Amino acid sequence: MTSVPGPGPRVLIVDDEPSMRDAVSEMLQTVAHSVTTASSVSQAIALLSTTPVDVVLSDLYMPGGVGTQLLQFTATRNHDPAVIIMSGKPELADAVASVQMRAADFLMKPFSRTALIQSVERAFKSVQRERSSRLLQVDGHAKLLTAVERASIEAFIVALDAAEPDTCIHSLRVREYTMHLAELAHYPESELVQLNYAALLHDVGKIAIRDSILDKLDPLTSEERDEIRRHPIKGAEMLWQIDALRPSAAIVLRHHEHYDGSGYPDGIKGKNIPFGARLFAVADALDAMTSDRCYRSSLGYALASAEIQRGSGTQFDPEVVALFTQVPELKWLELRERADRTATQGMTALLQPFAGSISRLISFNSRENPPCADV
Numbered sequence: 001m002t003s004v005p006g007p008g009p010r011v012l013i014v015d016d017e018p019s020m021r022d023a024v025s026e027m028l029q030t031v032a033h034s035v036t037t038a039s040s041v042s043q044a045i046a047l048l049s050t051t052p053v054d055v056v057l058s059d060l061y062m063p064g065g066v067g068t069q070l071l072q073f074t075a076t077r078n079h080d081p082a083v084i085i086m087s088g089k090p091e092l093a094d095a096v097a098s099v100q101m102r103a104a105d106f107l108m109k110p111f112s113r114t115a116l117i118q119s120v121e122r123a124f125k126s127v128q129r130e131r132s133s134r135l136l137q138v139d140g141h142a143k144l145l146t147a148v149e150r151a152s153i154e155a156f157i158v159a160l161d162a163a164e165p166d167t168c169i170h171s172l173r174v175r176e177y178t179m180h181l182a183e184l185a186h187y188p189e190s191e192l193v194q195l196n197y198a199a200l201l202h203d204v205g206k207i208a209i210r211d212s213i214l215d216k217l218d219p220l221t222s223e224e225r226d227e228i229r230r231h232p233i234k235g236a237e238m239l240w241q242i243d244a245l246r247p248s249a250a251i252v253l254r255h256h257e258h259y260d261g262s263g264y265p266d267g268i269k270g271k272n273i274p275f276g277a278r279l280f281a282v283a284d285a286l287d288a289m290t291s292d293r294c295y296r297s298s299l300g301y302a303l304a305s306a307e308i309q310r311g312s313g314t315q316f317d318p319e320v321v322a323l324f325t326q327v328p329e330l331k332w333l334e335l336r337e338r339a340d341r342t343a344t345q346g347m348t349a350l351l352q353p354f355a356g357s358i359s360r361l362i363s364f365n366s367r368e369n370p371p372c373a374d375v
């Protein structure tokens with residue numbers, strides 16, 4: 001396995017010929033984020049089961065298997081990653097069969113570097129679009145959005161989620177937890193989509209915070225703390241610009257309010273805080289406490305659960321804490337794993353260009369957050 005630093009797709013090259021693997025790897029050095037190689041279909045499937053990949057370049061005929069088996073494999077995963085079939089003995093029937101099985105392209109060997117790069121870039125864009133489309137669905141029901149709304153939401157998602165799957169998936173986990181609590185609470189079905197966007201985009205306002213504050217390692221001054229504490233307002237203002245996200249803006253605005261009125265930006269309390277924001281608060285705390293931070297390891301579920309129950313009536317709505325305690329640890333773990341899978345399959349490629357800013361957001365949260373809240 002070789003790794004080539006840089007932006008672009010994570011590519012898996014599958015070919016039984018070492019010289020071909022080397023040549024294709026060399027040609028993709030300047031455009032791929034990383035290049036992994038496999039010498040057989042079985043090795044490729046094993047790698048795909050454990051390693052995030054955006055584009056597979058597979059030889060068609062190899063000892064022990066054919067490249068189209070990878071298309072069968074990816075068909076079980078929403079055709080993700082994209083698969084490009086390469087062949088040195090191209091037959092029309094092979095090309096047709098590959099396309100029918102949703103190959104992203106069919107390349108005849110030998111091919112030029114330009115042709116290879118164009119094909120990989122097209123496949124990468126295609127898989128990014130598909131992932132983005134899946135992320136805009138809630139429980140399989142796509143909301144009807146205008147093209148502008150869709151593009152805006154995608155841009156926010158791109159800006160707010162992770163290029164580093166191990167550390168930057170907070171928002172996806174919080175979304176899973178929030179939506180599960182919402183289900184238990186019989187949250188109005190017609191408002192679930194908005195809650196979903198709010199949980200996913202809760203910290204979008206930090207995009208508007210100065211880098212010098214987000215990057216600061218020393219303790220913040222009171223002015224700097226005031227500025228960072230304006231991020232719910234800034235986030236709500238951003239979402240308010242998009243018709244489809246206006247209901248989410250109300251939740252984002254209140255995502256740091258506390259049930260007893262000790263939160264911010266306005267210190268409102270109790271039922272004056274939107275119910276979605278009260279659900280979100282518990283979900284956010286759970287992920288904050290059960291995730292490793294730069295300054296500490298995960299506190300573990302038992303301690304996190306105890307802390308959330310201790311915050312009932314002060315930081316958290318007692319009604320939501322009661323729902324939280326109904327859920328067994330195993331269920332939270334299942335939801336967490338689902339979010340992690342989404343991050344692996346869907347988010348990271350979208351976020352590559354924004355990795356720096358997202359890492360800053362996450363590291364800022366990690367540094368400043370007390371166990372039960374982010375900033």
Ligand SMILES: [Fe+2]
Binds near residue numbers: 203231255256374375
């Ligand atoms: Fe926040």
